[in-house]
Amino acid sequence: MKEFILLFRNASSNAPQLTPEQMKEISKPWQDWMGSLAAQNKIVNIGARLANEGATVKPEDVVTDGPYAEIKEILLGFTIIKADTLEEAIELSKGCPVLAMGGNVEVRPIVQMNS
Amino acid sequence: MQTGKQLIPHLFRTEYSKITAVLARLFGFEHIEIAEDIASDTFLLAAETWGIKGIPENPVAWLYTVAKNRAKDHLKHNAIFSDKVVIHIQKTNTELHELEIDLSPQNIVDSQLQMMFAICNPAINTEAQIGLSLRILCGFGIEEIADAFLSNKETINKRLFRAKEKLRKEKVKIEFPKPSEINYRVQAVLTTLYLLFNEGYYSLSQNSTLRKDLCFEAMRLNFLLVENKSTNIPSANALLSLMCFHASRFEARTNTNGEIVLYEDQDTSLWDNELITQGEFYLNKAAEGNEISKYHFEAAIAYWHTKKNNNPDKWENILQLYNKLLLIEYSPIAALNRTYALARANGKPIAIKEAEKLKLDNNHLYYSLLGYLYTDVDNEKALAHLKTALSLAKSKTDKEMIMKSIDKIR
Numbered sequence: 001m002k003e004f005i006l007l008f009r010n011a012s013s014n015a016p017q018l019t020p021e022q023m024k025e026i027s028k029p030w031q032d033w034m035g036s037l038a039a040q041n042k043i044v045n046i047g048a049r050l051a052n053e054g055a056t057v058k059p060e061d062v063v064t065d066g067p068y069a070e071i072k073e074i075l076l077g078f079t080i081i082k083a084d085t086l087e088e089a090i091e092l093s094k095g096c097p098v099l100a101m102g103g104n105v106e107v108r109p110i111v112q113m114n115s
Numbered sequence: 116m117q118t119g120k121q122l123i124p125h126l127f128r129t130e131y132s133k134i135t136a137v138l139a140r141l142f143g144f145e146h147i148e149i150a151e152d153i154a155s156d157t158f159l160l161a162a163e164t165w166g167i168k169g170i171p172e173n174p175v176a177w178l179y180t181v182a183k184n185r186a187k188d189h190l191k192h193n194a195i196f197s198d199k200v201v202i203h204i205q206k207t208n209t210e211l212h213e214l215e216i217d218l219s220p221q222n223i224v225d226s227q228l229q230m231m232f233a234i235c236n237p238a239i240n241t242e243a244q245i246g247l248s249l250r251i252l253c254g255f256g257i258e259e260i261a262d263a264f265l266s267n268k269e270t271i272n273k274r275l276f277r278a279k280e281k282l283r284k285e286k287v288k289i290e291f292p293k294p295s296e297i298n299y300r301v302q303a304v305l306t307t308l309y310l311l312f313n314e315g316y317y318s319l320s321q322n323s324t325l326r327k328d329l330c331f332e333a334m335r336l337n338f339l340l341v342e343n344k345s346t347n348i349p350s351a352n353a354l355l356s357l358m359c360f361h362a363s364r365f366e367a368r369t370n371t372n373g374e375i376v377l378y379e380d381q382d383t384s385l386w387d388n389e390l391i392t393q394g395e396f397y398l399n400k401a402a403e404g405n406e407i408s409k410y411h412f413e414a415a416i417a418y419w420h421t422k423k424n425n426n427p428d429k430w431e432n433i434l435q436l437y438n439k440l441l442l443i444e445y446s447p448i449a450a451l452n453r454t455y456a457l458a459r460a461n462g463k464p465i466a467i468k469e470a471e472k473l474k475l476d477n478n479h480l481y482y483s484l485l486g487y488l489y490t491d492v493d494n495e496k497a498l499a500h501l502k503t504a505l506s507l508a509k510s511k512t513d514k515e516m517i518m519k520s521i522d523k524i525r
Binding site: 032040041046 | 434435437438439441442445449450453454457469472473474
């Protein structure tokens with residue numbers, strides 16, 4: 001079994017504050033998808049969801065506001081899974097709800113420290 | 116009027132473990148067999164004496180007096196043991212001048228709690244922990260333990276002997292863990308209680324009274340934990356809540372022939388409302404504080420199962436709880452149950468897709484689930500899966516259940 005990080009990206013948006021009802025609607029597909037991966041015993045680290053705000057630190061003491069000064073899409077979150085091959089990891093990523101939102105999943109093998 | 120023959124087995128269950136715990140705590144774990152022998156001798160004498168003279172006015176007090184005298188006699192006549200134990204006692208209690216054997220309710224509870232920490236020790240495997248718990252903390256006879264494990268007396272005796280040897284070698288102490296270690300140590304105790312309860316709840320033993328006793332003993336020991344200030348942590352409450360909810364269905368889950376009745380087919384009027392209310396009480400207690408354990412999710416799932424209506428909302432809640440439980444800790448059974456909840460909440464076709472991803476190929480429950488999901492969707496496939504399940508199932512009960520599902524389709 002190898003480990004892969006899944007990076008969820010989507011176009012940055014200045015979406016208005018969501019109502020709890022809307023939040024629930026958005027989170028259900030995520031919970032079901034994560035639950036499905038967990039039921040297949042594929043989750044290594046549940047990962048995290050990232051907030052929209054933040055900063056980017058650059059050389060020579062340059063700090064830009066937010067992560068999205070020059071890029072159109074931002075990182076929404078990540079999860080670490082296990083799979084035998086990159087192909088399997090890609091297959092597992094195909095149900096990710098970010099795709100239905102117009103976003104994408106970057107699948108990257110994790111380099112083991114001892115290899 | 117109770118006769119000695121009826122009363123003694125009952126008292127043995129309740130008092131043997133108390134006397135053993137108090138004496139073993141006094142002597143130290145390395146001398147636990149002496150504590151057990153004194154407790155056994157006490158009951159032997161009770162059987163003889165009460166048979167001739169009749170039952171004393173206060174049988175428990177009688178037993179305690181005899182146990183105390185036997186313990187003192189033993190110390191008097193065994194100089195080597197006595198030297199060792201007196202040193203041990205002096206270490207633990209500097210004010211002690213004469214040996215005092217304290218069988219007060221508080222000391223009994225403390226001793227039993229400390230004994231739980233001594234036995235529920237990862238140095239011995241969980242089967243040994245459960246066996247020792249049943250013997251030392253619950254006063255079960257070797258024969259009863261053998262019955263619960265579908266084993267024989269000789270094997271159980273050996274297993275308990277080896278477990279005690281190992282604990283002695285590890286120099287296990289009968290004491291409360293340090294405050295900084297309480298949380299971690301309680302988790303080990305909870306694991307054992309959880310397995311002890313499951314041993315009763317899902318046991319293949321035909322002896323249904325014994326199985327209930329196992330469950331109630333797990334609940335009683337869990338209750339000791341939540342009644343004690345330092346061990347009354349959220350996960351202990353969550354586990355007790357889970358046990359209450361499960362136990363509420365005791366009467367409904369077997370029929371008069373002792374066969375298992377599936378959740379869907381149970382007569383809900385047989386569910387025990389008092390236990391459900393208790394379960395809710397401990398679930399609320401479990402919600403105090405920040406700790407969230409797998410027992411929290413399992414208790415919440417069990418809570419939804421106590422709801423009699425079957426609207427999709429109930430199953431959607433159960434599904435989400437299984438999603439969260441699986442993210443904390445994967446287990447094949449949780450994966451199967453999640454898929455069942457998915458079918459109830461969102462329909463069989465979606466659940467079939469998910470089920471086929473699980474690939475639990477050697478598990479008869481997996482094929483039973485596939486059989487259930489395909490029933491009325493594609494009965495031919497359903498039958499094929501159920502036949503595979505039948506070929507993998509080992510116990511008579513499991514085979515009968517699968518046969519019933521097959522008959523329903525045909």
